[in-house]
Amino acid sequence: MNRKFYHNAIKFQANLFFKYKSYVALSFLGDLAIPIIINVLFIVGVISKDTSYSIPKIIIYVVLTNVLFTVTMTDMENRISYDIRSYQLAYKLLSPISPLRNYIVNDLAIKLVKTLTFYVPFLVVIAFFERVSVMTILLTVISILIACSIGYSISFIIGTLSFWLTEIWGISAIKNLVIAAFSGTIFPLYILPEHVQSIIYKTPFPYISYVPTSILMGEHTYINAWNTILTGCLWSFALLVLSKVLWNIGIKKYESVGV
Numbered sequence: 001m002n003r004k005f006y007h008n009a010i011k012f013q014a015n016l017f018f019k020y021k022s023y024v025a026l027s028f029l030g031d032l033a034i035p036i037i038i039n040v041l042f043i044v045g046v047i048s049k050d051t052s053y054s055i056p057k058i059i060i061y062v063v064l065t066n067v068l069f070t071v072t073m074t075d076m077e078n079r080i081s082y083d084i085r086s087y088q089l090a091y092k093l094l095s096p097i098s099p100l101r102n103y104i105v106n107d108l109a110i111k112l113v114k115t116l117t118f119y120v121p122f123l124v125v126i127a128f129f130e131r132v133s134v135m136t137i138l139l140t141v142i143s144i145l146i147a148c149s150i151g152y153s154i155s156f157i158i159g160t161l162s163f164w165l166t167e168i169w170g171i172s173a174i175k176n177l178v179i180a181a182f183s184g185t186i187f188p189l190y191i192l193p194e195h196v197q198s199i200i201y202k203t204p205f206p207y208i209s210y211v212p213t214s215i216l217m218g219e220h221t222y223i224n225a226w227n228t229i230l231t232g233c234l235w236s237f238a239l240l241v242l243s244k245v246l247w248n249i250g251i252k253k254y255e256s257v258g259v
Contacts, residue, residue: 027114036066039186057217061188064216069185069209071115072147073155075176076107080159081168089254100247104152136218139225143212146232150204153239154179160243163250184210190219204239207232 018024039062080103083089092099132140158175161168180186182205189197189210200206211232215225 024117035070036063039066058188061213061217065183065185065188065209065213068144068147068212069180069183071111072144072151072208072212073176073179074107074111074152075172076103076152076155077159077168077172077175079103079107080156081162084159084162084250084254085166093251100156103156107152132216132218135222136216139220139222139229140212140216143207143215143225143229143232146229146236147208147212149236150232150239151179151208153236153243154204156243157239157246160246160250163246163253179205179208182206183208184213190214201231204232204235207235 040059083092083099089099092102095102154175158168158171161171165171182189182200182203184206189200189206192200207228211228214220215228220228
């Protein structure tokens with residue numbers, strides 16, 4: 001049953017995504033092309049007079065970090081919030097598929113379709129021209145999985161706040177802005193002073209896109225990469241536990257007709 005559910009979710013999202021060519025084009029422009037162009041122009045404009053930075057390297061960084069940010073981040077909290085406020089959650093609780101699995105699988109299904117369509121070609125081309133080693137690719141894949149776990153956990157935690165709050169759109173907007181800044185998507189974290197970098201590294205945000213990007217670009221030794229990944233694992237575990245605790249408390253509080 002689980003395998004059929006996963007297969008149907010991917011098939012449905014793929015059919016929906018490719019139904020209109022204009023949607024595919026607009027999705028590519030909105031999710032990837034326009035953010036990359038804006039960030040490249042911004043960063044190049046800011047540091048163009050500083051000869052200590054390589055412009056081609058900055059451009060590759062911006063492309064990679066935007067691709068990885070799009071892959072690892074989600075706005076799943078909006079669907080969770082809607083279901084809680086509209087009592088749709090009541091019906092999902094009665095379904096044989098748990099609400100949590102429903103949210104994650106459907107979101108990952110469309111992410112998988114977009115990743116195979118848009119993002120994998122970017123990563124393959126860059127990995128080929130940068131002559132990335134097999135070990136670096138392995139470390140990058142592991143760091144991306146951790147990044148997805150962190151991104152989804154943060155989104156899920158914000159979504160569960162709807163058990164207690166009427167609206168979460170403001171919190172969601174702040175989340176997107178904070179993560180975009182401190183994950184290194186808007187600008188590379190290495191241009192910041194070292195003491196500022198050390199503070200940001202104590203948060204889960206760099207592990208969402210900056211760490212996978214820097215590992216793929218060979219900015220870490222293997223030992224340093226493994227240590228960084230371990231820290232990301234700790235953040236991932238802590239956020240998963242917190243999201244589970246909040247969900248369980250919220251479900252107990254949840255009141256709906258027929259539940």
